[in-house]
Amino acid sequence: MKPFKGRDIISIRDFSREELIYILKVAQKFEKQNKPVLKGKILSTLFFEPSTRTRLSFESAMNRLGGKVIGFADAAVSSAAKGESLHDTIKVIEGYCDVIVLRHPVEGAARVAAESAGIPVINGGDGANQHPTQTLLDLYTIKKEKGKITGLNVGFIGDLKYGRTVHSLADALSKFNCNLFFISPDSLKMPSDLLEELGERGTKYTETDDLNKVSRYLDVLYATRIQKERFADPIEYERVKHSYVIGPSLLRKTKKDIIIMHPLPRVNEISPNLDKCRQAVYFKQAHNGVMVRKALLALVLGKVK
């Protein structure tokens, strides 16, 4: 396992199964620990795109561990609005802080930032590409709620074509011998190259457009938002949008201990009636982001061995 001190967190693909398990263990330690281990350290949050959960949970994590936060949440107030390159922006900001969290609409921006900076860079989402801290908090939630990750039956439902959270989590779960079920309308199926990759690794997966056909097998159901603008044909959208609304009635057809996850924000794909069911863990999932981000900040700043 490579040391974490000074390391960048750019893509979930950069981490081995052993490293992922280690990050989750450190996150568990931070469930109750708020010692000011990051006192004297400064985090820069560079958000070139809007974000609520990612930015605030990073800020919460840093504050809880005694560090300070500087940054911006709108590209319009940064020098990028004056045409500055990302490389130059990062070269300047690395002199102001100890660690950077970057969210950027351009795919590959986080990799460029990491290669420009002499301090650790954490990817807070680069366009449709990667959002590794979301994947880590998803894994953490599964481990915490189910007691294990290995060998679980995990279903993904909704927009599987464009959803980066689905792509990254499926990639990570393939390292844990999980059986994956991809439930979506034909027009929003998982991209074929990702399925090819899963196949090459020997990951077992099933594709279907009917949740009822597979619901009884699932230990985890991960829902994502179906976006109307993704459909070329509005009639097709009207046809499928209600077939993927998850409510309490689904739980009559599933294992009793299934967990329902969602990266949020949701629109209408999960009924609010489900919120009170113990199987609905999506708000806990969002809260787990703080533990995972505390762990990552402490790891890359060398405050955890």
Added chain:
Amino acid sequence: MIDKKIRIDPIKNGTSIDHLNPGTALEVMKVLGLHDTGIVTIGMHLESKKFGYKDIIKIENKELTQDEINKITLISPHASISIIKNFNVEKKFEVMLPKVIEGSVKCKNPKCITNIESVETKFHIITKSPLKIQCHHCERHMKKEDISLL
């Protein structure tokens, strides 16, 4: 009477690119920028014992750079290159894909930072046959048919 004339004359000094996939010689000419650099002889759809048919390019008074060889490899992975000195083959080798290709290939993803900012492209070879490469920056996979050279 059967015509036994040599179709492509030997060159005194330069580079011979042999075993190009049939029909790829003009593309290689284009990516190497050989249209107005000196004497170039090309043969297309010539018979080949190894591959059935092949193209061949002979370039006088030029040696290829590694970057140029990488580009040829992406177009025609079985090509072989001979360095000619005074009509003799001084060195002959088959092209080989490096593990990483830098600055030669354009990313197909319009939202990739290499298509938006001044960032050099970089690709990792995932499989050689069939050719599959991955963008170092946006992580998109590309197959041979997706590849366009810079």
